Structures are given as C-alpha cells and as structure tokens.
Amino acid sequence: MKPQTGDPVAPQIEADLKASFARQGLMRHLGAELIEARYGLARISLPFRPELTQQHGYFHAGGTSAVADSAGGYAAFTTFPENSSVLTVEFKINLINPAQGERLEALGRVVKAGRTLTICQLEVHACSGERRELIALGQQTLIRIEGGV
Amino acid sequence: MKPQTGDPVAPQIEADLKASFARQGLMRHLGAELIEARYGLARISLPFRPELTQQHGYFHAGGTSAVADSAGGYAAFTTFPENSSVLTVEFKINLINPAQGERLEALGRVVKAGRTLTICQLEVHACSGERRELIALGQQTLIRIEGGV
Amino acid sequence: MKPQTGDPVAPQIEADLKASFARQGLMRHLGAELIEARYGLARISLPFRPELTQQHGYFHAGGTSAVADSAGGYAAFTTFPENSSVLTVEFKINLINPAQGERLEALGRVVKAGRTLTICQLEVHACSGERRELIALGQQTLIRIEGGV
Amino acid sequence: MKPQTGDPVAPQIEADLKASFARQGLMRHLGAELIEARYGLARISLPFRPELTQQHGYFHAGGTSAVADSAGGYAAFTTFPENSSVLTVEFKINLINPAQGERLEALGRVVKAGRTLTICQLEVHACSGERRELIALGQQTLIRIEGGV
Helix, strand or coil, rough: CCCCCCCCCHHHHHHHHHHHHCCCCCHHHHHCEEEEEEEEEEEEHHHHHHHHECCCCCCHHHHHHEEEEEHHHHHHCCCCCCEEEEEEEEEEEEECCCCCEEEEEEEEEEEEECCEEEEEEEEEEEECCCCEEEEEEEEEEEEECCCCC | CCCCCCCCHHHHHHHHHHHHCCCCHHHHHHCEEEEECCCEEEEEEEEEEEEEECCCCEEEEHHHHHHHHHCCCHHHHHHCCEEEEEEEEEEEEEEEECCCCEEEEEEEEEEEEEECCCEEEEEEEEECEEEEEEEEEEEEEEEEEEECC | CCCCCCCCCCCCHHHHHHHHHHHCHHHHHHCCCCEECCCCEEEEEEEEEEEEEEECCCCHHHHHHHHHHHHHHHHCCCCCCCCCEEECCCCEEECCCCCCCCCEEEEEEEEEEEEEEEEEEEEEEECCCCEEEEEEEEEEEEEEEEECC | CCCCCCCCCCHHHHHHHHHHHHHHHHHHHHHCCCEEEECCCCEEEEEHHHHHECCCCCCHHHHHHHHHHHHHHHHCCCCCCCCCEEEEEEEEEEECCCCCCCCEEEEEEEEEEECCCCEEEEEEEECCCEEEEEEEEEEEEEEEEECCC
C-alpha cells in the first residue's frame, strides 16, 4: 500500500534523517532542531538568538530561508527509496510578516513526489507561547540523486 | 544627474550600510563580510567554515541564500533616499552547481529601482584561488520602507 | 466584522470583477471564464481547444500560467477597497503534471492581504468528467494601485 | 569543440525547432513568431493585438509569460542531443514595467545546461519603433526528456 502524507516513517529512514541532519554544520551552527519527520513531512524548530537577527533585531530572512529549505529537503527525503540523496534545485519564498518570536517553526510538505523531481510547499511560523503567525511561504523543487545520504 | 549602476556611493550611505551590516547578527554569525557597495550593487564574501555545511560538506543552500538575499538588500538600499529601510518581499534562487570552494561571493544588482518596489538579480560564485564558478542565480523583490535603517 | 476567505462579495464588487474580466482581451481570446469570486478567492475555467496546446497536444504552460495569474489577481481584487486596481508584481509556478483534460480550473487564494502587497497561492487542476488532477502550483505577489479598475 | 552560447545551430535542429513551434496551437493563436534560434538562445516576437490585453489595454501578463516560457524552452532545446524533448519544470517572472508597445520580444538564454536540468534566464522587452524597454525578467528550470520532440 502506498504510504500517505503524514504516515510514520520506518525506523531506518528516521535514523538516516537524524544522522544526515546531525552532519549539517549550518543547522547546528544556527541552533536548529529536526523535531518531526513523517512520510512527506518534516518540521524544524529554530529558537531565537541574537546570532540570527537582521538589522532590526528580527530573525534574518536568510535564517528563515535556511530552515524552510532544509524542512523541504527532509520532507522529500522521507519519500525516497534507500540509498538516495536529495539536492535543492530551486526555491522561492515570500516573507509575509515580520519574523519575530521565541522561535521559528518551518514545515516542509511534499506536494508531488516524482521519480526524479519532488515539489514541496514550505511554511514558516513564528511562535511565542500559544501564538503562531505565518511569516513565510515557499515553494521548492528538489532532485533525487542515487547513492549517498 | 541620475546615478548609474556601479557609481560610487556617498560616504554617508556607505557608513549607513556598514552600520546596518554590523547590526545583522546572522551575517556576523556566518562570518560574512560586505566587501563592496556601489550604486545599485553590493557584494558579500562568505569564507568556508565547517559551520556552514550541509550533509555532504559543501556550503548549505541556506547560507548561500542568506548572503544572496543580503547582497540584494544592500544593493537596493544604495538606491534609496535617506531615512529609508529595506525589506525582502520574496526571492527565488536556483542552486545550479555544488557550492564548493574557499569562499562564496554573492552579488546583488538592482535591475529596476521603483518608488515602492525594487527588483534585483542575485548571483553567487564559489571561489578558490583564481577559480570562480557560478553556483546560484536568483531574483528578488524588495520594498522600501520610510524611516529606520 | 472582518470578512473571511470564502465569504460572498458585495454585488458591486462582483459587478466590477465581471466588468474587468470582460475587458481582458486575452481571457476572451483563450476562452476563459470567471466562474467564482468570493472574498479572497477566484476561480477561472479554461475549456480545452487546439488553440491552447503546446507541441505534444497538451495545454501549453503559457495558458496554464495565464489563468493562474488572473485567478490570483481577481482573488486579490476582492479584498481591496473600492477604486483600487491590482497589478501582478511577480509569480512563480511549478508545472507538476501533464496538463491534459477537458478543461483547466485555476484557483487563486489570498494568503496575506496587506495594505500595499497581497500574496496569493495558485492552483490549477485539469478536469475531465469527475476526475481532477493538480497540474500546477504557484505563488504570486500583487500590488494594489489607487484608482482605476 | 563545445558550442558556445550564440553559435548558429545545425540545420536539422533549426528545422526541428520550427516544426515544434508550428505545432504549438497557443503560440499560433497568440500570433507569436520564433524569430531567432542559436545555441542556448531563442527569441520570440509577439505583435500587439487587442486579443492579448488585460483590463487596461496593455499586454496581459499571461501572454508575456507564455512567450517568455516558450523562449526559454526553445533556448534549452537547442542545447539538447537529438531525440530529446523539453518540459518546463517551473518558472518565476517579475513584471517590472507596463507591457505597452507595438510588440513584445521574449529572449530565453541558457545559463546552465545540465544532463537532466537546464536553467534559463528570461527577458521580455516591449518594443515600439526604436524604443525597447525591459518589462519582464524571469528564471526558469527545464527538464530534458528522452524521445519525442
């Protein structure tokens, strides 16, 4: 049976994902954490730090984009056969509200899983306590590469 | 006379730019440096560090995008009247070659400077010694805000 | 009370929309029809004709994009005060499945209605009888202009 | 020797291109003409007609996008081996000036010709007599498909 978006992933895939995330120097340097991975979905949390700001003290669009791009990459990866890896071909992101809050939460969601190309939607919310506000919206194209992780 | 792309900027604008760049926690955290600012042009250098990598040891697309976005923002800013600030509305970036080298160099170039919206082209090269390779190409929309820097 | 996405629009706005659509030479030339307009939503239908094809006999991406762009424009327009008009700043569209069917249906949906800029998500389905397939997905930035329609 | 962007294309490729263009119902319906094809470059002209307008009487963004997309597709196609065909994966276009003039001229230019994916830059000028104004700027990702034209 074909897995559905949101289904749990196999333990091996989850382990591969976490190993891959741990090897990303940038995600560690930013303080990002992979907090959820399901079939076709990945969620990354990025707590606020002064090291992530732009000139007005909000989250810099570069950090917002970095976690959005990674969330899409991991979402795509969950739908791949073993021994595949993923590269971002391109993405587009609209920054629709000031990125202000205790943390950002980036969600990548696979819209089309093709043999070669995968398309994801990307959302980033700024979260403070119970408050969640959509601050960025994106669309991403990824390519599956045979071999490697 | 209307300034041309590539003209030197007034000392006050250059000072504003450098002050603004220095206030960007993320650019400092990544180790990025604003190395050139002319009318309608800005160039940022990002030396390689393990803290900037993705899972294969290349520059992470998130870092590449961050410096591309900032280069466009500063390029736009050079064309604004005093007491304006700039926000990224959206950008799109294609990652066209592996981002591998001693440093990245991001160039933002204003294509259309409007009263409200400014459009930039973004290029990122990977540089190692004399070798320069185009690794990313983008297009960005920015909005001018009255007041602030 | 603030209107919600999907609420009916005032008769005057609906009349303005239809008058505006009727003045679009391209939409008429393609055979497109504005079939639904609600607050923050617009839907356009484009029946198949050989005049809309690319070299393989499917709908040409240019026609798909044209109705997607227009659907977003009308969706944005429903949220504007009177005596405003709308221009597309930019859009990005992924063509994710072959555009094959009896007709295309383009949906524009406002994600963020700002004072100056409005952001829409765009979806295009190919429809044949009961079958609907998502064939394109886009994201669009629009600007509100005072005066005119 | 590797061909350079702007080199003339082989007569067989030029014949394939024109045959392909002639099979595009939409390009014929819009009145578009493929006026130049070189290695990595294609140029399409779209003369003004009331059938191409939006509600203010300018060229509709949908027509502008359609010729930009096709110009990129043909530019990519010139770099492909025989028995390949091309599909647009996605494109992004900024509409930077009112599309007003006697005709539009769309230029597609290959920036990266990969084995699977090709990246193009897209420019559209509005032309009236000697006057040329850049009215749209885009970036496009295309995929090469084995077989067919």
